[in-house]
Amino acid sequence: MVESQNNRKPPTELYLLRPDRVEIVPGRNNVPYIYRYTINNNGYDFKVDKLTGRSAVLHLKTFNPLNDWYGLSPIEAAAYSIDQHNQAGAWNQAMLQNGARPSGAIVVKSAKDGSGGSLSQEQYQRLKEQINDHYSGSVNAGRPILLEGGLEWKEMSLSPRDMDFIESKHSSARDIALAFGVPPQLLGIPGDNTYSNLVEARLSLWEQTVLPTLENIICHLNSWLTPKFGEDLCLSYDKDAIEILMEKRQKLWKYVENASFMTLNEKREAFGLPPLPGGDELG
Incomplete structure (x- = not known):
């Protein structure tokens, strides 16, 4: 800055x-x-x-x-997880373009006498061009393939473990979120969040990430910037205006209000309010 x-x-x-x-x-x-x-x-x-x-x-x-x-930078700390997340996305895209499975294999059957079992260079090149032009890509997904005599299609599929790119993306996303101090429950990953822990996660985000970062920035600005405008100035923020902290603040107010060991002015001082006459005695 x-x-x-x-x-x-x-x-x-x-x-x-x-x-x-x-x-x-x-x-x-x-x-x-x-x-x-x-x-x-x-x-x-x-x-x-x-x-x-x-x-x-x-x-x-x-x-x-x-x-x-x-x-x-948090990005540098999470670099491996970011690479894994991007690679999982690229894997997903490639799988979709190939119908979520490899193209399979075309096998040349041998004759009963053992002859055959191979293609000439011209036949191989023609078959390869035919597959690339008419049977590859998402546009041609599901189109039946026409095979000439002596050719057989062998289906090749991936194991469920190889297809589990979604869980890989979710795991990388959690690591990236943690590097930035964001609770993974806020990412919307299925199974990670319920209403109760979502509220706690939002509160944790503010108390453990947003507010400490804000305090750090304000502390530096009060040392570097505000003295240029006057020695008696201080930059601050309105913590009471943060909605997510309201419920916790109300519990604190209720606790202080019911504290019989505190005087009225001690209670007011705890919340930054000026003292009142006669408020230094226990009721």
């Missing part, structure tokens, strides 16, 4: 930079020296203050145990 450069005034715009175009030039003091953004063979350098470490670029990254400068 980069601000529109104007050192005399607070920034008026923020731009999201493509991570693959950003290069970090390390400095000698173990902090970035320059953020270099390259596009169309043109490089734009954003220097980093040696004393404060501040720059016009805000680098938000996830933890990477293998690199000191660049974060580890």
Whole structure:
């Protein structure tokens, strides 16, 4: 994320930079020296203050145990599962184009005296072209094949294990979702979700993924951006406006309301409300 450069005034715009175009030039003091953004063979350098470490670029990254400068993307962590999911889709497409089974085999029968059993090169090429032109692909699915004398069609089918590409896709989809912190129950995979665990999964998504990510972004913005507008400012969000958290919040309110060991002002302070006169005594 980069601000529109104007050192005399607070920034008026923020731009999201493509991570693959950003290069970090390390400095000698173990902090970035320059953020270099390259596009169309043109490089734009954003220097980093040696004393404060501040720059016009805000680098938000996830933890990477293998690199000191660049974060580890969830896509990179789930790369194998993504490849498996794509390959399962390609397998599915290829199977559909072939009628969900191999074409089978055309066997040349031998004569009773043992002669025959093979085709000439010309016969082989003609038969191959005939099959490709008239009997392959989804358009020709189900069309009966006409065989000449001495040729026999042998059906070839896949085992149920080989055909289980759907479960392979579902397994890969679960791994990809977990890499991004999304409960697999929200993917709509048959058998994974009921009404009760779907509600719990939505709550888990907010509490364990969305809100921590939001807190991380706001924390960085409060350190990097808001001081440019004033020292007494703080960026925050309205947690009470999140619908999925309302039921849990109502249970907390009811618990605090019925707490006989807390004074009225202690209860109000727990919810960010100002104290009231005479509210410091237990009722």
